[in-house]
Amino acid sequence: MSATDVAADFATDRAAVAGALETLMARHLRPELGAVAHAIRYSLEGEGKRLRAILLLMAYRAAGGRGDASLLGAAVEVVHAYSLVHDDLPCMDDDDMRRGRQTVHRVYGVEVATAAGMAMVPLAAVAAVEGASALGLPEATQGEVVRVLMRASGAGGMIGGQLLDLEGEGLSLDLAALERIHRCKTGALIEASTRIGALAGGASNALLDAFGTYGASLGLAFQIADDVLDVTATTDQLGKTAGKDVQFRKSTYPALLGVDGARARAGALVQEACRALEASGVLTPELERLARFVVERPS
Amino acid sequence: MSATDVAADFATDRAAVAGALETLMARHLRPELGAVAHAIRYSLEGEGKRLRAILLLMAYRAAGGRGDASLLGAAVEVVHAYSLVHDDLPCMDDDDMRRGRQTVHRVYGVEVATAAGMAMVPLAAVAAVEGASALGLPEATQGEVVRVLMRASGAGGMIGGQLLDLEGEGLSLDLAALERIHRCKTGALIEASTRIGALAGGASNALLDAFGTYGASLGLAFQIADDVLDVTATTDQLGKTAGKDVQFRKSTYPALLGVDGARARAGALVQEACRALEASGVLTPELERLARFVVERPS
Numbered sequence: 001m002s003a004t005d006v007a008a009d010f011a012t013d014r015a016a017v018a019g020a021l022e023t024l025m026a027r028h029l030r031p032e033l034g035a036v037a038h039a040i041r042y043s044l045e046g047e048g049k050r051l052r053a054i055l056l057l058m059a060y061r062a063a064g065g066r067g068d069a070s071l072l073g074a075a076v077e078v079v080h081a082y083s084l085v086h087d088d089l090p091c092m093d094d095d096d097m098r099r100g101r102q103t104v105h106r107v108y109g110v111e112v113a114t115a116a117g118m119a120m121v122p123l124a125a126v127a128a129v130e131g132a133s134a135l136g137l138p139e140a141t142q143g144e145v146v147r148v149l150m151r152a153s154g155a156g157g158m159i160g161g162q163l164l165d166l167e168g169e170g171l172s173l174d175l176a177a178l179e180r181i182h183r184c185k186t187g188a189l190i191e192a193s194t195r196i197g198a199l200a201g202g203a204s205n206a207l208l209d210a211f212g213t214y215g216a217s218l219g220l221a222f223q224i225a226d227d228v229l230d231v232t233a234t235t236d237q238l239g240k241t242a243g244k245d246v247q248f249r250k251s252t253y254p255a256l257l258g259v260d261g262a263r264a265r266a267g268a269l270v271q272e273a274c275r276a277l278e279a280s281g282v283l284t285p286e287l288e289r290l291a292r293f294v295v296e297r298p299s
Numbered sequence: 300m301s302a303t304d305v306a307a308d309f310a311t312d313r314a315a316v317a318g319a320l321e322t323l324m325a326r327h328l329r330p331e332l333g334a335v336a337h338a339i340r341y342s343l344e345g346e347g348k349r350l351r352a353i354l355l356l357m358a359y360r361a362a363g364g365r366g367d368a369s370l371l372g373a374a375v376e377v378v379h380a381y382s383l384v385h386d387d388l389p390c391m392d393d394d395d396m397r398r399g400r401q402t403v404h405r406v407y408g409v410e411v412a413t414a415a416g417m418a419m420v421p422l423a424a425v426a427a428v429e430g431a432s433a434l435g436l437p438e439a440t441q442g443e444v445v446r447v448l449m450r451a452s453g454a455g456g457m458i459g460g461q462l463l464d465l466e467g468e469g470l471s472l473d474l475a476a477l478e479r480i481h482r483c484k485t486g487a488l489i490e491a492s493t494r495i496g497a498l499a500g501g502a503s504n505a506l507l508d509a510f511g512t513y514g515a516s517l518g519l520a521f522q523i524a525d526d527v528l529d530v531t532a533t534t535d536q537l538g539k540t541a542g543k544d545v546q547f548r549k550s551t552y553p554a555l556l557g558v559d560g561a562r563a564r565a566g567a568l569v570q571e572a573c574r575a576l577e578a579s580g581v582l583t584p585e586l587e588r589l590a591r592f593v594v595e596r597p598s
């Protein structure tokens with residue numbers, strides 16, 4: 001099955017998440033908020049894969065959830081979009097293009113883009129609160145959903161990983177150090193997505209752990225695939241500037257393992273992810289297909 | 300009653316909040332998180348007034364709350380401390396001193412300070428979730444506590460206000476524009492503090508509105524007092540650099556109304572704040588004393 005088929009396959013979920021993002025923005029980004037609101041809207045309207053939200057929705061269904069969890073999907077996408085807005089800033093990766101469009105700071109300026117990013121974490125928290133409440137989850141689960149998302153967004157997750165990443169530029173990191181960065185920077189939010197979906201779907205603790213492993217392994221596989229695409233794909237294919245890792249002298253999986261070695265490692269992680277769910281008896285065809293998409297995607 | 304007496308008066312609440320911050324950091328800022336965790340800890344350990352937390356705790360008690368809401372107090376202090384870390388950055392106010400100590404970026408560098416600030420919003424959300432859960436609040440109230448805090452921290456509150464403030468530098472703003480900035484930048488979080496306290500304490504909607512007015516008026520009064528102190532106090536008294544507003548050509552209340560006029564406006568706002576609570580029959584002596592302290596404080 002090609003990546004295009006997979007995209008079509010998940011079109012319903014992507015549309016539901018787009019709708020939930022629209023609802024969220026209409027509710028909380030009133031036009032009188034000015035430039036910050038416009039910049040946040042711009043960053044959320046890009047043609048993203050919505051991979052994290054789709055993972056959340058699939059974990060939700062696989063764990064037995066039958067409601068509409070799209071607002072929770074929107075919450076993880078807001079955190080993800082925030083990380084992209086800040087990653088693209090001149091003080092970080094200094095990128096002009098993202099998802100085939102100009103980056104937020106190119107359109108709105110650095111100050112507005114910075115502020116927009118900072119306003120997106122509280123917006124994500126609000127989305128998580130409202131999404132958990134809309135599903136009528138048990139009280140303890142509602143709090144846990146917000147907690148898992150926010151922990152993944154903080155010092156022990158994405159932010160910590162971004163800083164490690166920045167500090168590592170120009171250094172030769174070994175595989176263990178690189179994996180540590182990526183498990184935080186990319187892995188934490190992807191793991192949080194599957195965990196939140198499973199939590200909201202009413203998963204047992206054992207099942208939660210299985211979805212946690214699935215998400216964590218896929219998160220790392222996703223980042224390895226990203227590293228590979230940075231050297232093998234064109235800027236047009238990626239919708240963002242290719243070849244940035246070499247330019248910034250970043251340690252990457254292809255640099256350490258070669259392109260084939262990196263692909264093999266990503267493939268092994270996908271197997272690991274699927275095995276965790278299989279052992280718990282919840283590996284659906286869509287969860288398996290999405291796991292493969294993570295490493296076989298064209299951009 | 301002098302400001303020193305007031306500080307002594309609220310020593311018990313300040314100690315409780317310090318304890319709650321310690322618990323929160325021990326739980327979520329493990330040393331292996333490295334520099335970001337150290338920087339967050341440094342920013343939270345300063346000798347702050349803890350005004351927002353104290354307001355929250357007093358509103359909580361005045362609304363009938365009888366539990367330990369100190370972790371909710373810690374949550375608002377984390378958001379406040381985050382705003383100070385980012386305000387002090389070279390790209391913002393570029394300040395070296397805060398609360399009589401070096402600012403976070405002077406000690407840990409700009410990159411770590413920036414990341415630390417960004418990690419503090421999710422940390423505050425986690426504190427709010429855990430604080431609301433520890434009090435055993437009704438399900439809808441737990442979510443609302445987190446929502447109020449995060450909305451005050453986002454585009455419609457603090458972040459929006461910071462951006463307006465930055466955009467306003469060097470422009471001559473009129474009183475209405477200045478008030479709009481300060482109601483967002485400073486007022487939103489102070490209003491959120493009193494609202495969250497009242498919410499957690501079980502206030503009716505009418506009482507919530509009264510506490511909202513109290514907090515919003517005090518928030519604006521606080522900022523006017525800040526503007527006045529910037530021109531009348533010394534760097535030693537403030538524990539941060541005095542005279543920055545003139546240096547940055549900021550529109551301020553003393554510049555628009557004169558020092559006496561600004562003081563009169565702040566005093567009127569304090570009266571407005573107290574009247575809102577009095578009309579609801581919940582103006583305690585400590586709420587009145589704290590309202591006065593907001594404009595009479597020495598730093």
